[in-house]
Amino acid sequence: MLRCQKCGKMHKGFKIMCDCGGVLDYVEEFGGDFDSSLKREYLDVRRYLHFIPVKEEFLPHLRLPITPTVEREIKGIKVFFKLEYLMPSGSFKDRGTYVTISKLKENGINEVTLDSSGNAALSLALFTKSEGIKAHLFIPDHTSEGKKKLLKRLEAEVHEIKGSRMEVHKKAVSFEKGLYISHWYNPYFIEGTKVAAYEVYEQIGNVDYAMTPVGSGSLFLGLYKGFKELHILGNSKIPKMIAVQGKGYESLCEKSHEESKLAEGIAIPEPPRKEQMLKILEETAGTCISVGDEEISSALKELTSMGFLVEPTSATAYGAFKSLLEEGYFETGSKVLIPLTGSGLKNL
Amino acid sequence: MLRCQKCGKMHKGFKIMCDCGGVLDYVEEFGGDFDSSLKREYLDVRRYLHFIPVKEEFLPHLRLPITPTVEREIKGIKVFFKLEYLMPSGSFKDRGTYVTISKLKENGINEVTLDSSGNAALSLALFTKSEGIKAHLFIPDHTSEGKKKLLKRLEAEVHEIKGSRMEVHKKAVSFEKGLYISHWYNPYFIEGTKVAAYEVYEQIGNVDYAMTPVGSGSLFLGLYKGFKELHILGNSKIPKMIAVQGKGYESLCEKSHEESKLAEGIAIPEPPRKEQMLKILEETAGTCISVGDEEISSALKELTSMGFLVEPTSATAYGAFKSLLEEGYFETGSKVLIPLTGSGLKNL
Incomplete structure (x- = not known):
């Protein structure tokens, strides 16, 4: 369940903000203790599945390492x-994206919008590409050339916006296609990080x-x-x-x-x-x-x-x-x- | 111990080729079984330390992940x-470099020479930089710009050679400074991969x-x-x-x-x-x-x-x-x- 920080209202499903404008936290508790809850058969991110609100059948194909x-x-x-x-x-954005993609799949959402200074967009472009989800990505026009080239290689739909990072944000929020899933708000992103x-x-x-x-x-x-x-x-x-x-x-x-x-x-x-x-x-x-x-x-x-x-x-x-x-x-x-x-x- | 594939002679220490010109294999056997020999307290390359011929005190600072x-x-x-x-x-070259660096440290070697099409040089540049070992790196002049820029960022001593990959190899072999440690020969590199x-x-x-x-x-x-x-x-x-x-x-x-x-x-x-x-x-x-x-x-x-x-x-x-x-x-x-x-x- 998601709980609004401002009004306390509880929400189900994929939502990044309360109707009152408050940000949401994922609040469900999992039982068990650390040692016995570890999935020791896994040497990647799935080792910690017990602690994150995802269902194994909706996990992305792409897997994250345990970083040294x-x-x-x-x-x-x-x-x-x-x-x-x-x-x-x-x-590190891949951590948040990993859980986000799982929740999108679980909720049957296949078109999303995001604004980013570069890394979050690249992460989302990679995972959406490999899962067949449509993504509209808004980035500042001064994003580094390397990141832009990678987005191009991923055949991502990129909107380069002139102006500050806040301008980019506004454009994405007002965009009419795709569910807006900014990691600034998205409570599931934090479940990944x-x-x-x-x-x-x-x-x-x-x-x-x-x-x-x-x-x-x-x-x-x-x-x-x-x-x-x-x-x-x-x-x-x-x-x-x-x-x-x-x-x-x-x-x-x-x-x-x-x-x-x-x-x-x-x-x-x-x-x-x-x-x-x-x-x-x-x-x-x-x-x-x-x-x-x-x-x-x-x-x-x-x-x-x-x-x-x-x-x-x-x-x-x-x-x-x-x-x-x-x-x-x-x-x-x-x-x-x-x-x-x-x-x-x-x-x- | 290292054994020559050609004449069977045994060698100790860091050597990449037999005096007879034959290539060497690392041949020492380790006892134990897989399950009980795993160092389960580690979630990185050190998990498999029992199976590789390195001493923990000589391991590089930099650590390798278990790749998903x-x-x-x-x-x-x-x-x-x-x-x-x-x-x-x-x-993947970092796997071979990791063991190689350990053996160089164990044998007190602090100046080396390598030829590479790019990735092995970059790997060696990174690890030698962080361990304070001097490296002379020979690469083809047509190595990708990205790799060249990274070598520059690492302040590596790079020799760009015109001609084929074999030309680069010859130049490195005949270079007078540093122990030649090409991964083409180096038996310890394989202990890493x-x-x-x-x-x-x-x-x-x-x-x-x-x-x-x-x-x-x-x-x-x-x-x-x-x-x-x-x-x-x-x-x-x-x-x-x-x-x-x-x-x-x-x-x-x-x-x-x-x-x-x-x-x-x-x-x-x-x-x-x-x-x-x-x-x-x-x-x-x-x-x-x-x-x-x-x-x-x-x-x-x-x-x-x-x-x-x-x-x-x-x-x-x-x-x-x-x-x-x-x-x-x-x-x-x-x-x-x-x-x-x-x-x-x-x-x-």
């Missing part, structure tokens, strides 16, 4: 990079901090939800959640005067789930930090040196980690999770 | 695509056929070795091995007059392990088949439609599958493994 974690000790802090970019379309937390728990156990790039917040919200569910199941402690944003696009942090060009994937000034994220920052005693292009460039270079070929937006979290480290924010010996969200192979 | 398999029923045949392209550098067979066995169980693109044959040889080891351990049956080559570069099949441009990754007319591969074809009652650019293009398009963003060389195996299917080669209900070897994100 890589440990690096940096000035007394244990950093765990999670290689979320090793996904079929090259970004939360699986990363289950993997982390099985791979590493507890972590003290989790730092993610935040635009619309689908990874931030998913990780938090996963850690919270694990906590309710009696396992994981909930880490302090750290939201990382690009300068000039601080929906959660204090606004800066600079404007990041490199953090293109998270240039979203007004995410619909903003209040929900602010609550999580408060509840977990986390923080929000924004980074500029200089920090992003330097973080990207360091990540490359460590063997991570990622895109600039993915480097924001590591850039923020370096700043916080400098400030002495982390206790020595802390475990910090940094998901690396998007592949650098697409941005040549 | 995706099933598709095609005209009564069960095809299992294995997404080998979901690797840190975007190709064989892990794919262990994963397949755990994911699917037995398969009847395994079809791989074959240039130097590092994946073909690795898969066969893995399946054979599993068989000795009392588990897997050894599938019929099918070598797929690009037209004009048939080292194992009958030579054709056409010349494939798209199968650039396997354009190797004289692989050093040719005799070894011919023996495997005979022993497993497999076959060799070559494909031209038309079949490759059409296979690539179909793979894209199924959600696999791979490079043209990767599509050769599926192209060959389609031809064999047409001929009625496979028994109804057969299980056919097709590894998808290289990411399409690099070739935009």
